[in-house]
Amino acid sequence: MTLTEVAAQAKPQSKRARGSALGPALAVPGIIWLLLFFLAPLYVVLAIVFGRTDPIFRTAVPVWNPLQWNPSQFNYVLSRIVGDNGIFGPALLRTAIYVLLAGLLCLLLAFPVAYYTARLSGRWKGLLLAALIAPFWISYMMRMLAWVNLLQDDGLVNRLFSLGGVFDVRTHWLTGQPVVVVLGLVYGYVAYMILPLYAGLDRLPQSTLEAARDLGASRFASFWRVTLPMCRPTIVAAVLLTCLPMLGDYFTSDMLSASPKTAMVGNLINDSVQSPGQTGQAGALVMLVLLVAVVPMFYYVRVTTRGDVAS
Amino acid sequence: MAVPNRPSPSRRQFLLRAALLAGGTPALMAFLDACATGDQTSSSAPSMKVASPDKPVTWDIAKDNAPIADGLAPEKAATLQLYTYADYVSPDAIKSFQEKYGTTVQVSTFNDTDEAITKIRAGSVDYDVFFPSYDQIGKLVNGSLLRPLNHSYVPNIKNVWPVFTNPFYDQQWRYTTPYTVYTTGIGWNNTVVPADIGALANPYESLWDPAYKNKTAVIDDWHTAMSMVLLKLGITDVNTSSAADLKSVGEQLTALVAATSPKVTITMYTDVPTGQIGLTQMWSGDIINAQNYLPEGATAEVLRYWFPTDGRGLVDNDLMVILRGGKNPVLSHLFINHMLETESAKQNFKQIGYQPPQVSMSPDSLVSDGFVAENIKTAIVRPEYYDVGYRILELEPDNDAAWHNVWRAFKAGGS
């Protein structure tokens, strides 16, 4: 036992006890802020969803007393999801599909890139990492705008496909093409997946992977049966970290395809919020997205706070 | 990362809790339903005067909302706040106003009128001059959002068509002055769509023609787009409250998405000249403005516009109003007066494409004066159109809700 440990054990309890008041004191401002500006607004959303609408202007009037809440707007939204009146259903389904597809594509793209950068890039590691982080510092709007230009009928993408005049490609990329919207989502969010994957892959013990190869596994087998299972928590966390924010995206569809064919739930919310009579319904959709996202969020938190080995 | 003191839930517990949450929500809703008590029985909607050409309206001026006094000096060191569509006020006209009165002007933009009025009603903004259409006037006046005009500051009213000193939507022009007049027809780019759409029996139908798939667009405004669908069906009451009519509109919109997958936007004036949009519902001002956005090497020859020659199509005019929440009422009046001046109106016309209802600018001289190219002279607005044309009016709240529901179903891509 070192001297410090002995001294620590012999210390009177009072100093430790006093020290423990510091923690709460420091955390309290942050907690109050989150309560005031994160939790309380969610209650205001509830008050508006279950509130009334002004008869002339049809703007939303919040009702604060839960006993006077009127669930008609919430029921309206719920009843319009499936069935004859299912006007919201297709958009919700479409959002789920786009987000899943985009998440999968992001993973397929981000994993090799993160793996290479973390483990195999040697002296290029720093530079590669800088290039991978670069998208965070470049205005998202500017990157999307760059793509809008490239995808115009007379833009570079069509010119590239035309191979300098060999073919005449004039595909209309910007008129309601789901492929373009999904790829737009991938383009915007893949950078958010690469960094956590990089962090997790960086910490994999090289010795374990080498042991697998030494014991006779082929490259593919050692990847599939050793590497992947070891970084499963990292993958789950990275996928959640990327896909959950995607649920609220509306500007990608707006900029890359101003068409109702690719409307996502974010578009529904955005269109309804400022529309007279539909504000409460927008709030109801907000609540729905929140409920749908909360389950994976709790799962994510469980994964990251279980003291998992990889992070 | 710190491990919480209690063991985290096992997978079974976690799934159980999630299931409880999912299952409990309808029960919670039923509970709330049962508990909900008063305030659902609001009395029948307080009456709101809805103006129409047959029933002209004179708005009241509330006692606490009197117009400003005569002969006041303009506010010093002020910033006049305009609230309008993007690219809807010419920078040169603003500049000349700034120089004349030594003030600054700031322009804020909105994408559609619903959003604009919601923001104004919320009360957190201090815009001075607002540019709505008259289908919002009832809401604006009833919500006490407007400042009545003091006519002594706006002598240039004599420059505009006489009808606007006593329009049906605001008799005795207590709150509004006209800004631009326009029609809503079909515009197309001749190189992308070589056919003469105007020669068809029902030109509106061309938007449903699968031959033009991915090349079409409709205006991102619920009333304008849905009115066009009604006209396509031959229904001339573009403010209908018939549920059957609205249902047909909904079905036609669904068919539209399936047939040509149109964009829903207001960028026609930049996209038609470049050919990005081939065929679209279009405001007359946009096709004239498109002359300013032609790509290098292209001429106005490619632009085309159709509007019923007998004037039986959608006609409209936009207004300038002064908002009560603004801090510069005198400057607002002076700005309105400035925009009604013939010189500024001409500058405005050149730069935004929308025709001002100026008495001195006869529709027949606009082509020879160089404002409008020969092949889009169908976009020029004539006063006669207003005798027979169909106007988009303000709707009663219930009807308004029904229309908005159809539009929202369309925008949600429900199919």
Add this chain to the structure above:
Amino acid sequence: MRGPVAWWNDPWRPPRFLVAVTFGYLAWSLIPVLIAVLFSFNDGRSRTVWQGFSTRWYFGDPVKSVWHDAALHTALLQTLKLGVITTLITVPLGVMFAIGIDRWRGRLPAGANLLMLVSFVLPEVLLAVALLFVVTSLPLPIKLGTSAQVLGLVTFQIAYPAVLVRARLATIGTQYEEAAQDLGASPIAALRRVTLPMLLPAIFASTVLVFADVIDDFVLVRYLSGNSSTEPVSVKIYNTARAAPTPALNALATLLLFAALLAITVGYLVYRRMTRGDNAAAGGIAAFAGEA
């Protein structure tokens, strides 16, 4: 010489597939940006057809260039204002929160931690709509505009420094602070003189990252903006992109890009100096980005 088949099957070969994917991704990610920067120097008004080199959109054009167009100035100023104010509030709040939660045991801090992580992952539009409702429904002294935007941004970003600092605290451990307390320091002094200096790299990294994130934010600032003087560059780009964009927009975004690059480079160099000789902070850019 080996034949091509042997070259392909060489057991010591570099991971060609991975290299191809990585560089392909980098090209796909960065080339559109480079093209956008290139067109900001375009001579004509087109953003798709190259018409010659000129700096007219930066300061040449007397009406529409960034230098002369007041609306673009205000957007730039607003962006920087939001960035600075938000960072100044977020970083201290987040750092204190992280240290406090770390030192506190119990259900309440675990719940607060959960709340913070949830705010990290929530889609931004949900928070934006909720705050919009708050500002427009409650008779608060806060109106739409810069103050509302700052409130929203701080709430959205507070998780960033909190997570980074907590990770760093976990790496450092409690031994140094306990040693200081054993040697007679009060808890506050131990915090101030031992822990905080060790946390400085993480604090600094989170400052730079929060700033970069805020100047790029779109959803929150758009919902909570008042009139056009409170619309930052991202909202300007969005509004103008749906109307009639000129290369002046590219020029504006390029200027912002260079400002961000400058901030990050300076920050990284300062970080390197600060962590000279500090093994726990080694790891270069990775540690700077909080991923070590």
